[in-house]
Amino acid sequence: MQDEREAARVLLKIAQLLDSEVEQLSDEDGLGTHPGWNSLAHVEILATLEDECGLVIDAESITGMGTFGSIRQFVENWAHG
Amino acid sequence: MISHVAYKNCLPMTPSPSSVDPRHPLARLLNAAEAHPHSLALHNDELSVTYEDFAGRIMRLATVFRRHAAMGRVLLSLEKGLDAYAAPFAAMAVRAVYCPLNPDLPLRRRLSVGEAFEPDVILTDRPEDWEAHPQSSRVLRPDEVDEVAELPEDLELELAIDDRPAYVIFTSGSSGDPKGVVIPLTGLCHYLDWAVPALGAGPGSRCSQHPNLGFDLSVLDVFASLCSGATLIPLSSAMDRMFPGRAIERHAIDTWVSVPSVVDVIARAGDLKPERLRSLRLMVFCGEPLRRPHCRAIFDNTEHCRILNTYGPTEATVSCTVVEVTRENLDDISGESVAIGDPIGDMSLGIDEGDEGELVISGPQVALGYWRDTEATARVFDPANRSYRTGDWVRRKGRNLFVTGRIDRQVKVRGHRLELGEVETRAREVSGGRAVAAFVRDESIVLVVEGVVADAAEFRSALSDVLPDYMLPADVVGIAAIPRTPNDKIDYRSLEDAYAR
Numbered sequence: 001m002q003d004e005r006e007a008a009r010v011l012l013k014i015a016q017l018l019d020s021e022v023e024q025l026s027d028e029d030g031l032g033t034h035p036g037w038n039s040l041a042h043v044e045i046l047a048t049l050e051d052e053c054g055l056v057i058d059a060e061s062i063t064g065m066g067t068f069g070s071i072r073q074f075v076e077n078w079a080h081g
Numbered sequence: 082m083i084s085h086v087a088y089k090n091c092l093p094m095t096p097s098p099s100s101v102d103p104r105h106p107l108a109r110l111l112n113a114a115e116a117h118p119h120s121l122a123l124h125n126d127e128l129s130v131t132y133e134d135f136a137g138r139i140m141r142l143a144t145v146f147r148r149h150a151a152m153g154r155v156l157l158s159l160e161k162g163l164d165a166y167a168a169p170f171a172a173m174a175v176r177a178v179y180c181p182l183n184p185d186l187p188l189r190r191r192l193s194v195g196e197a198f199e200p201d202v203i204l205t206d207r208p209e210d211w212e213a214h215p216q217s218s219r220v221l222r223p224d225e226v227d228e229v230a231e232l233p234e235d236l237e238l239e240l241a242i243d244d245r246p247a248y249v250i251f252t253s254g255s256s257g258d259p260k261g262v263v264i265p266l267t268g269l270c271h272y273l274d275w276a277v278p279a280l281g282a283g284p285g286s287r288c289s290q291h292p293n294l295g296f297d298l299s300v301l302d303v304f305a306s307l308c309s310g311a312t313l314i315p316l317s318s319a320m321d322r323m324f325p326g327r328a329i330e331r332h333a334i335d336t337w338v339s340v341p342s343v344v345d346v347i348a349r350a351g352d353l354k355p356e357r358l359r360s361l362r363l364m365v366f367c368g369e370p371l372r373r374p375h376c377r378a379i380f381d382n383t384e385h386c387r388i389l390n391t392y393g394p395t396e397a398t399v400s401c402t403v404v405e406v407t408r409e410n411l412d413d414i415s416g417e418s419v420a421i422g423d424p425i426g427d428m429s430l431g432i433d434e435g436d437e438g439e440l441v442i443s444g445p446q447v448a449l450g451y452w453r454d455t456e457a458t459a460r461v462f463d464p465a466n467r468s469y470r471t472g473d474w475v476r477r478k479g480r481n482l483f484v485t486g487r488i489d490r491q492v493k494v495r496g497h498r499l500e501l502g503e504v505e506t507r508a509r510e511v512s513g514g515r516a517v518a519a520f521v522r523d524e525s526i527v528l529v530v531e532g533v534v535a536d537a538a539e540f541r542s543a544l545s546d547v548l549p550d551y552m553l554p555a556d557v558v559g560i561a562a563i564p565r566t567p568n569d570k571i572d573y574r575s576l577e578d579a580y581a582r
Contacts, residue, residue, distance in 0.1 A: 019533055019561040035579070036561025040346060043323050047351040057327075062319050 007079035010052045014071060017044050027069025034068075045071070053078040104270045105240040107170050109277070109308035111136060117284045121312045123166060124287070125332065128315065130163055135307075138163055142171035142204075143238075145226055149202045149219050150177045156200035156218070157294070158182040158191060158207070161317035164223040165294055166303060168204055169248065173266070174238050177201075178246040180261070183295030183567055194251045194259050197452060242270050249452050250297045252395055261452025262297075268398045268446040269300070273308060275425040276301055279389065279403065280336055280363065282311035287360075288336040290315040291325065291343065296568040297395045298367050302338040311336070326352025333360045340368035340569045344375040345516065353378050361386040367393065367400045369570055370418030370484060374514050376406050392421035392484065396461070396469045398446035401428040402482075413481075417506045420481035431468075436477040439488055443468035474500070492521050497551040504528065504552055511543045516563050518571050519554060520580075527580055528554035531563050 008022070015022045018036045025034070031042050046065060049055035053075060055065070065071050101108045114122075118133035130138075142164065146155055155172045157179055159165035165181075172179035180198050182191055188210055195203065195211065195218070203211050203220045211220045247266040251259040280301075282288050288306035290313050292298040306313040314332045321328040326347035329337065347353050361383050366375075371390045379386055387407075393400035404414060404422025414420040424430050428444035447469045450458030461470045472488045486502025493499075504519040508528055516531040534540055537557040545553055564572040564579070 016533065017561060019559050038562045038564065039323060040349060040562040040565075043346060043350045046323075047349070051351065057320070057324065059318060059320050062323060 003079040007075050010048075010075045010079075011072060013048055013052070014045055014068075014075075017041055017048065025068045027072065028067060030067035030069075042066075049074070101240040102242045104274065105173075105242055105266075106269065106273060106304055106308055107139070107173050107238065108240045109273070110139070110170055113284075113308065113310035117310045120284050120310060122307060123163065123315065124312050125315050125321070126318060128163065132310065135163070135167060138167040139170045139174065142168050142226060143174040145221070146171050146177050146202060147175040150200070151175045153177050153201035154198060155179045156182060156195060156198055156203045156205075158184045158203065158205040158210075159223070159294070160184055160206050161290065161294065161315040162206075162223065164204060164226070166307065166313065166315075169303075170307075173247060176239060176245060178249060178263075180249045180251065181294045181299070182251070183293045185293065185567060186295065190259070194261075197251070197259060197261060198249060242266055244449070246449060248300075250295065250395055251452075260454065260457060262395045263449040263452055264297075264398050264446075265449050268448065269304075271426055271428075271445040272300070272398045272400075273304055275403070276305040276399075277309050280305040280309070280311075280338075280365065282306050282309045282336050284310040286311040286336055286362075287332060287334050288313055289325075289328070289332075289334045289338060291322075291337075291339040292368075292569075293567055296368075297399050298338065298340070298568075300399050301365065301367070302336075306336070324350050324352060326350055326354075326357040329361060330357045330359070335360050335362040337361060337364040339364075339366065341366045341371040341375050342369060342516070342565070342569050344378060348378060353382055355382050355384070358383045358386070363387045363389065365389045365391060367391040368568065371406070372418050372514075373411060373415040376411050376415075376419065380408050380411075390419045390422060393446075394442070394469070394471050394473070396448045396471070397428070397442045397444075398448070401425055401442055401444065401446050402430065416476075416478060416481070416483045417485065418483060420483055421475075422482075430482065432475060432477065433470075438475070440471045440473045440475040440482075440484070441468050442471060474502075494521060494526060494551065495524060499552050501526070504548065504554065507544060507547045508554075511540065511547070516571075518563050518573065518576055520573055520577050522577065522580060523582060525555035526553070527556045527558070529558055529560050529563060529576060529580070531561075532559055534559035 011022050015025055031037050046057050050057055055061055114132040114136040119131050122132045122135035123130040155177050157168050169179050182194050200218050203218045208220045208222050244265045244267050246263045247269045249261040249263050251261045288302055288311050290302050314334055316322055316328050325343050376388055390404050390406055391400035392402045402422045402424050404420055428446055431441045432438045433441055443466055447467050450462050473484050474486045474488050476483050476485050486500045490501045501519045505517050508517040512530050518529045519526055534557055540557045564575045566572045
């Protein structure tokens, strides 16, 4: 329960960075395909994931976290890990 | 003065001082290469090129250009690799004019620049893009250069400085067709007379290369670094471009050149902190208004970093004013933005009427005009006075000169003449310093604010305390990130399209 709440809290933060809500975001939304998700928003998303979940920012995670689906997966793994 | 220097087997030889103008960019580069052959000219994760090798590559490219584009035209559409930096010098070596074109621009846009420029040679990493190119240009990939060029024993170089075009940079014209700004070698050399000592880079110094190569701000970091023996650090990886604060730390960059909004990017990445910015010794800003919070943020997070604010349109060779911003003078020289400072060298500034009006620039850095467009040239250039009407609206307050907006951003809404820049300035204050953009749609003002706008009515009411009613936006909308052009300036065209009804 605690884990899910943590994951939901982080995902909400990500959605807010996109001026959106978690329910409005599909797994396919991402860098370049969602209207608010440009490179500057992506920088903030990565920095948030680094702060909240200890994401290591590198070339791999910059592309790896390119969609809301992959971010959801990452955040859920982190919360349950 | 025509002068020659022989260049043997790509090993730097001393250009005899009597026969070479030492202010010529290539003479400066060759002098640096001779003095410090084993210092790095270029360095990042993918590149590590000494000055000796860099000079050698210039000569190799120059032999190709001499064969196919001597005194002609060279189009460079290259990723930030060795040839992107060597080819401009090589073009100058054979007195060809070069045109740097951002390879990330949409293909149609690149092709239209190619059509306008009619190059003899196109050097590009993506030759397939240019296959349909109708002109008789020779398209070359960097790795083909070695096959094409047998290195000659001697290469005669003419390193004289005259009014011949050095480069042409295409900017977007209001009609939508690209407009080529033609910069003479005299203008570039006058600029370097300021830029090289102003950056004060030299052997051992590490200078960022952030702007894309089709943006003339890159002339500053590229030439001021490579003409002084410093190491240029091309920021080309996604990591370095998205996280400039970490790039500064990782590459131990001491000299930084960019548009001021990069400071916002550093902040949003959470990297505005001393451990990231420790190596910085100088930051030079150009291209858009520098604001007081940008400077405070830098002063608060660095110990010895100086800040230079510069201003200039592409039509006057990158920048033609400068002011050093210090902790002490920041408040005195800040209005809505930081003052643009004083003209450099032999440049001069004039306001067409009194203390407020359109800024007119004159002096040796003023462009020769627009590429093959006498009509557009005549509208804004006055060759008799070597002057250019910038279209920038400026205001003089005491000793300080402030750019307050674009003349073409002066609009008429329901009979009222107003400055969209002023709406933006007030909105920025009300929003607590967020990025904003105002534009006109159907006779009313739309204001876009970066981030969440919880209560648009409340925002509007706060604005009504500082703006007259006719300047109030009809709509205030939040946006996750304001779209920006490849040069990091606010992209009004795509905003207008996005919010068109």
